[in-house]
Amino acid sequence: MNWRGHLLRACEVAGLPIFEPFIRLAAGEDKKEQFAGIAKFVLLPIVAIALFIGMWAAAARTVVTDSAKLPSPAATWSAGRQLIAMHFEQKAADRQAKQDKLGEAVQLMAEAKAYEQASLKVSGEKRKSLAATAVSLKQRAVAAVNFEASSAPTFIDQIWTSVGTVFFGFMLATIVAVPLGVLCGMSPWFNAALTPFIQIFKPVSPLAWLPLAFIVIMWYYAGYSAGETYFSKAFLISATTVCLCSLWPTLVNTTLGVASVDKDFINVADVLRLSPTQRLWKIILPASLPLMFAGMRISLGVGWMVLIAADMLAQNPGLGKFVWDEFQNGSELTYARIAFSVIVIGMIGLVLDRIMILLRNLVSFGNPAPA
């Protein structure tokens, strides 16, 4: 294969057909066809987005209540830029504060030493008072050196918290769901036993799970105070909720994938007289990977949706809390900031989805699908 083939293959596996016409064009293929492709994958979406923004701008002028109004695209954009700028200002201020405190600590320490030396030159009450001052200066030096900036998390911090939480919850869900799914797929008896649970718990909303997840975490962490544990409670509550909700698509798809392995493959395994372990690792798992990954992709999408709701409800750090806090602020900027976070949440969801498509296509043995 030449470079063209490699690139086209990469586009296909990454689930990014948008670049395909450009590659073909560069390789000197039929121009007319490629321009049609560009029009379809690039120009049309741009026109659609422009149309949407136009309609949004028009709506922003009409949808106005006494206490609030729909933010315009321009207001949303400037609110977003401001949020990002605020992040960098905050971080710079925090670094500066830390730096200042460190300088202060050294200075205090030096002062403490000066007092100590001075106290050695005098005697009686004076000596005691100078020594006491030295001790209190040293205490302050230690307090200053231990300083950690305690400013509220910024928008970008919240994004990272959310992404981290969703991945952790998703990993937990995968670790639980894949082995269960394989068992279900391989044994109709096991499947029959689990089916009622899957059917009943699958449609449950995160908001219903949350208080229960809360109790479990609280029970597990009873007796520890904040900072003593590796994970914070809020993080685990969110992650558990994500896990409980994103378990099901992976479980169901894995079951389906394992159960529907091509009969021919099974026959080959029979002919080769593979042991059950070999059969599992050489035949069943590889053959069911594409469906399993398709399930995991749905799981991650569900997890991301659930996380925002869980953050909102339980006030766990993350984008959901950001949106809720802004809603509570009720200032003029509130709604523009919320609109901006809606877009950011959507974008992150898109990226997560593309990552899962890529992973799925990588294990699809030459049968990638774009979506």
Next chain:
Amino acid sequence: MRQISSAVPKPQHTRRAPAWLATTGVLLLLAGCSTGDITLADLEAAAEKIDISKIEIDETGDTPNALLNLEKSQVKFGFIKLTDCAPLVIAKELGYFGDEGLNVTLESQANWKILLDNVINGQLDGAHMLAGQPIGATIGIGTKSPIVTAYSLDYNGNAITVSNEVWAKMQENDPELNSPTPKHPISADSLKPIVKEYLADNGEPFPMGMVFPVSTHNYEIRYWLAASGIHPGMYTASDLNGFKDAEVQLSTVPPPQMPQNLEAGIVQGYCVGEPWNQKAVVAGIGVPVVTNYDIWKNNPEKVFGVTKEWAETNKNTHLAVIKALIRAGKWLDATDDSGKLINRQQAAKILSNKDYVGAEEDVIDNSMTGTFVFQKTDVREMPDFNVFFKHEASYPHYSDCVWFLTQMRRWGQITEPKPAQWYDEIAKEVYKPEIYRQAAEMLISEGKLDPSEIPAPDYDGYRPATSEFIDGKTYDGRDPVAYINSFEIGNKEQL
């Protein structure tokens, strides 16, 4: 010596004074040699490099006070987006917490229930709480878990707002209200026919909002309604919503959602703290009719609450927090010679930060700077609308606790009759003026507080009997049973 751990960022620029230049060099050294943690030895080695001969020794001993031996220096407090969280925010932003060696994170909470749960389960070290919350949690209204308070955050600060439509009807019922500056205080008399009519027309009680079952707002709006003969409903062992016999149904709405709920018509009026009444005025969706200052002059409102267990294991940290809060309260209530509050505008600006209250400075300062806007035409001087420190507002008076207990009993949240002595015992379990006094005395010895600013040492914690209520009843915290029996609507004690 405590563990010292912190990463050293590389210095970004040189400092002004030569001493600081030296410091910066030392910091580089520290950054170079450290593996991420700075030990005391590193710090001392760094300090060696500074020329200490030029440091002036102040022999009068008037130097920074000794830090308390803190059990915990990194603490996290919760708050609700209301202007009366100001002492916490100010203590942080003005560095009063820092002066005590505390590094405080403030985290906003979605509602009072989550805030209380987070304090109880230890995610928060302490919080800005409704005065009724530590009491309710201690005696077991809702979640049961002992909470104590050693600092009262503020007095007053709430108001009752009704929708424009209800206000227009109230004006019809009482023509005197139909003026740009009607006579205050406005009682619920003109609301009574509206409530009766609503009940007759719809067959269900008139909907109003309050913020939490044990909140001051719940008791205030009930007090105001009942003073005009409107029944706000009773709590019973089986009715934990307090809807029994209700002519006005009071539902729980988190403060920041009050204006939206009013606009959507889900409630017709509400009792809430600031800035959510001013928000209704600014948005033009409702009219505040009465402030809680008019319902009871200088009524207790929010407190700083921690669990009993936390207070016992973190005694010095608790003291340090209270010291910082006292200074913040004092700063908030500082006045110039003419009695004008001098720091409130700055406080409003700080509070308007999106991570604190988040409403616009204009909305916040409407009520914080000594005036209160009832209508655009009716802006009144209300220097005592928010009291953080004066009138001994930050001292945890036992009688304030007892008042809440009397209202809890009056409305049936306390289902059994209790003897007067019980009220005193509970007050002493929840309110901890001894901690406040200890902190205040430390501040006095550091010259940051004057002895005249706290109650005299022989004060027994009961404020003098007062009849500054909208219904003119007399409240004496020493005689709670007679007070409960003086109301026309509500439980009566037969002891």
